[in-house]
């Protein structure tokens with residue numbers, strides 16, 4: 001027997017095609033009459049179209065969301081939120097936009113309706129990472145977790161092929177670490193087991209045809225499962241290393257996760273083989289780490305940290321930073337272990 005605590009799931013989730021049309025009724029259901037719509041500059045046209053469709057319920061659009069939630073952008077957005085008379089935010093986009101919505105919510109008490117358009121998985125979590133002065137600080141707080149998430153398969157059809165692959169591997173990383181999390185529970189493990197074959201089946205199709213609606217639906221469903229895993233159990237070495245590289249070397253979020261994943265999985269497999277069986281069983285390859293590397297290569301994902309502009313001297317520094325704070329991981333490690341892992345990821349070697 002394995003004892004567990006299941007904390008319950010609090011976020012209301014709407015999943016389907018064309019579901020963005022239900023945004024207005026969800027704002028009203030939360031008791032709000034005016035919402036500020038958020039996006040990146042790139043997705044401003046979609047945010048403006050959503051605001052137009054909301055009519056009097058839209059208090060305006062703030063299209064300045066940026067990667068890693070810079071505090072300076074948040075301060076500008078909070079001022080725009082207050083000036084607009086909104087009491088609620090609608091975050092339309094990937095993790096960057098969701099992060100901005102969370103940063104506004106935690107400062108103002110605003111409710112959040114999130115409409116995710118990537119597979120990064122911030123929408124179901126109580127986690128917020130913010131940057132200022134070149135440093136990224138992450139916290140968990142129940143006030144950060146969005147009230148409503150609207151998954152609309154239609155909005156993912158435009159996600160470019162490269163980002164589709166890396167964002168999906170980013171999601172799988174949440175599922176991978178959830179499988180060995182000390183605070184895992186049967187509901188979360190079942191959701192991860194749902195997600196793995198869904199991603200395995202969808203991604204090769206999307207690599208050939210990013211407009212395949214059935215595959216898009218499968219990938220978004222899997223992303224919801226993995227986002228929930230990230231939101232309700234603890235993460236370990238993989239997320240720590242991705243955070244170090246993204247936070248201190250400004251490497252792109254999804255690509256960093258994608259490249260590290262086979263290596264962090266292989267490293268922890270030595271201590272958590274039974275827990276990681278669902279990955280080995282889903283992706284083949286003889287082991288979970290090798291199976292994920294083969295899958296990443298097959299769907300055209302990047303494999304080498306060297307291609308993100310990192311140098312071997314950067315790896316020395318990253319290994320030192322990763323050791324600074326202690327955190328739970330199924331396999332104990334030294335600075336040398338981390339340096340070796342980073343070297344393998346830098347070269348893009350296939351794990352055994």
Ligand code: NAD
Pocket residue numbers: 040041042043066067068069093094095096097099117118119120121122123125126127128129155156157158159160163167230253254
């Ligand atoms: P992103 O949100 O930065 O999006 C990348 C680019 O893709 C943006 O220009 C965006 O506008 C565009 N884009 C998004 N969806 C699109 C679509 N369907 N079609 C066309 N273009 C689209 O990238 P991301 O990987 O989703 O998010 C990364 C950020 O999210 C990082 O800052 C990371 O720290 C954060 N994150 C946080 C959590 C959490 O729980 N706090 C979880 C995962 C990620």
